[in-house]
Amino acid sequence: MTPLSSCLLLSSLLFSVGFAGVLMRRNAILILIGIELMLNAANLNFIAFWRYGSAPEALTGVMFVIFSIGVAAAEAAVGLALIISIYRHRKTTQIDRMNSMRG
Amino acid sequence: MLFTIFAALTVAGAVAAISLRNLVHSVLSLILAFAGLAAVYLLLGAQFIGFAQILVYVGAVAILIVFTILLTRNDGTFGHSSQASWNLGALIVIAVFGTLAWAIHSSTALHHAPPPQPEATMQQIGTALMVRFALPLEVIGLLLTAALIGAATIALHEKQERP
Numbered sequence: 091m092t093p094l095s096s097c098l099l100l101s102s103l104l105f106s107v108g109f110a111g112v113l114m115r116r117n118a119i120l121i122l123i124g125i126e127l128m129l130n131a132a133n134l135n136f137i138a139f140w141r142y143g144s145a146p147e148a149l150t151g152v153m154f155v156i157f158s159i160g161v162a163a164a165e166a167a168v169g170l171a172l173i174i175s176i177y178r179h180r181k182t183t184q185i186d187r188m189n190s191m192r193g
Numbered sequence: 194m195l196f197t198i199f200a201a202l203t204v205a206g207a208v209a210a211i212s213l214r215n216l217v218h219s220v221l222s223l224i225l226a227f228a229g230l231a232a233v234y235l236l237l238g239a240q241f242i243g244f245a246q247i248l249v250y251v252g253a254v255a256i257l258i259v260f261t262i263l264l265t266r267n268d269g270t271f272g273h274s275s276q277a278s279w280n281l282g283a284l285i286v287i288a289v290f291g292t293l294a295w296a297i298h299s300s301t302a303l304h305h306a307p308p309p310q311p312e313a314t315m316q317q318i319g320t321a322l323m324v325r326f327a328l329p330l331e332v333i334g335l336l337l338t339a340a341l342i343g344a345a346t347i348a349l350h351e352k353q354e355r356p
Contacts, residue, residue: 092304093307095219108261109286113285113286123219123223130226134234141310142236142305144308144311146313151244153318155239155242167344171219171350174261
């Protein structure tokens with residue numbers, strides 16, 4: 091197994107674990123944790139392809155990961171603020187109890 | 194060898210973060226997963242990304258999640274979804290992972306000899322950020338400011354209008 095494919099395998103494992111968290115848990119905070127894990131898997135892919143790909147001196151993969159970390163931090167802040175706000179109104183963080191817009 | 198150890202640490206932390214019942218324990222395992230990933234970045238030669246990972250994820254995001262857990266005291270019911278939707282979710286996840294692993298295994302583009310360790314010094318990263326990626330840097334600064342104001346506004350106490 092080449093180093094690149096072991097990196098990609100680790101990243102797809104991480105993505106699958108995060109995806110499982112999003113699909114199988116019903117707590118909004120745990121779903122956010124799953125999303126963070128999936129974003130980290132994508133970042134690992136960028137770094138792996140920067141390290142083992144062609145033209146690493148352009149630093150494109152590193153730059154993309156820097157911006158992606160910034161966007162992920164903004165997303166986490168806004169998402170957690172939304173969870174706090176929803177908890178204040180509905181007294182729960184379980185997403186299947188947030189069903190007041192159900193027809 | 195080091196890579197295997199850190200990869201196993203990362204995956205173990207991620208699995209524990211998703212499957213543990215106590216939310217505080219799952220955040221602690223999430224910190225373990227993030228730290229393992231930072232070590233993998235360091236092994237791959239991306240020092241700046243490794244330390245940014247520790248600062249942003251282990252430092253900021255994990256603390257943010259802990260504060261959210263403390264502010265939203267749990268109502269005691271740890272809802273796993275129903276058995277049918279759990280099975281469906283497991284099926285989808287296994288299918289996704291199988292497809293990804295098969296694509297990685299059967300790809301012919303991965304069998305080049307690994308190139309020599311590329312250089313990513315702080316000086317190069319700073320020059321690239323200030324010259325070639327100056328506009329995206331400004332945009333990400335604007336986005337972070339907007340997210341800061343938005344998060345503070347959303348989480349702020351609203352005034353009660355009804356008596």
